[in-house]
Amino acid sequence: MTKTSGRLSIADMKKLINKKAGMSVAFSLSDDNPTEVSQFIPTGCKWLDGIVKRGDWGGIPVGKVSEIAGLEATGKSYMAAQIAGNAQRLGIDVIYFDSESAIDPEFLANAGCDVEKLLYVQASSVEFVLETIESLLSNNDSQMLFIWDSMALTPSISDIESDFNPLSTMAVKPRILSKGLSKLIQPIANTKSTLLILNQLKTNITRRPAEAMVTPYFTPGGKALAYSYSLRVWLTARKGKKSFIYDDKGFRIGTEVKAKIEKSRFGTQGRECNFKIVWGGAEVKIMDKESWFEAIKSSEHLTNAGAWFTLKYADGKVDKFQTKDWINKLDNEKFYNRVVELLEHEVVMKFDKRLGTADEFYGEKEDKN
Secondary structure, three states: OOOOOOOOOEEEHHHHHHHHHHOOOOOOOOOOOOOOOOOOEEOOHHHHHHHOOOOOOOOOOOOEEEEEOOOOOOHHHHHHHHHHHHHHHHOOOOEEOOOOOOOOOHHHHHOOOHHEEEEEOOOOOOHHHHHHHHHHHHHHHOOOEEEEEEEOOOOHHHHHHHHOHHHHHHHHHHHHHHHHHHHHHHHHOOOOOEEEEEOOEEOOOOOHHHHHHOOOOOOOHHHHHHOOOOEEEEOOOOOOOHHEEEEOOOOOEEEEEEEEEEEEEEOOOOOOEEEEEEOOOOEEEEOOHHHHHHHHHOOEEEEEEEEEEEEEOOOOEEEEEEHHHHHOOOOOHHHHHHHHHHHHHHHHHHHOOOOOOOHHHHOOOOOOO
């Protein structure tokens, strides 16, 4: 190897490293930073988007691997469909891997997806999904959102070729997933694509009561997966009749969901929100605006006396209403804009001390001079 004399500039070192690697691995963090998340895909729930990132609205981070895990019937697939539709509206191609063969085109359309432009792929094996994602990342210049529904039900090739004895292929899938995701993280970041993994929450069966209380659930796939995720959202629901939404005939058409940020590289781990998902009936949706009321209840600008609530505007005027009138009140532009202001402060900015006080945010700081 011929040694060159003189001092190399940062730009020259960058070219030298990228030439040696055969691809872009060296970057200037001020210009083309692959680690920075500059775009988020909305989840369809503004409250959830607000608790993902400190000081700004978030969602599913573009360029990263994220997980939505949940108990049975907590709306995992519906949220994925909503995210897919929002990604399409941002100009991102959606590739949907389905291991359950349970996705209904009408369901996707009702959730806001353009079914004609969505690529549906049966997830025949874990290896097939990982290899297909790798191939598409290396042969496509456009942004892509890969949705894997669900990882827990996708078998490995060994599972398919073996018998039904679980000991025959014990720990095979976790090893494959650990290796596969470690290979995909950098290509996903460099192409500004996104991998959203849907997973199951399983009850942590242990003989130690204290452990069961602290860690009541776990996700299948191996412990190494958590290190690959930039965001983990866990969905649970209250037990009992009150956790469901019923139509006028008594049929279940929806679920009340609690979302918890189990892991976040954006400084919001442990935060929670609640919302309802209607997955049956004439209208399929996340009851987004309905959840805003709970989100801003802690604001000093929203007070209540008995059944009446009072919303205080920045100009000192007030607006009184009852809970049953909430959605109709949001049709009023002034009321709506004030609610969005409160939502932004209570959900997004309240937990970031760098952003100043509430009075400074609302422009109501008194002049003491």
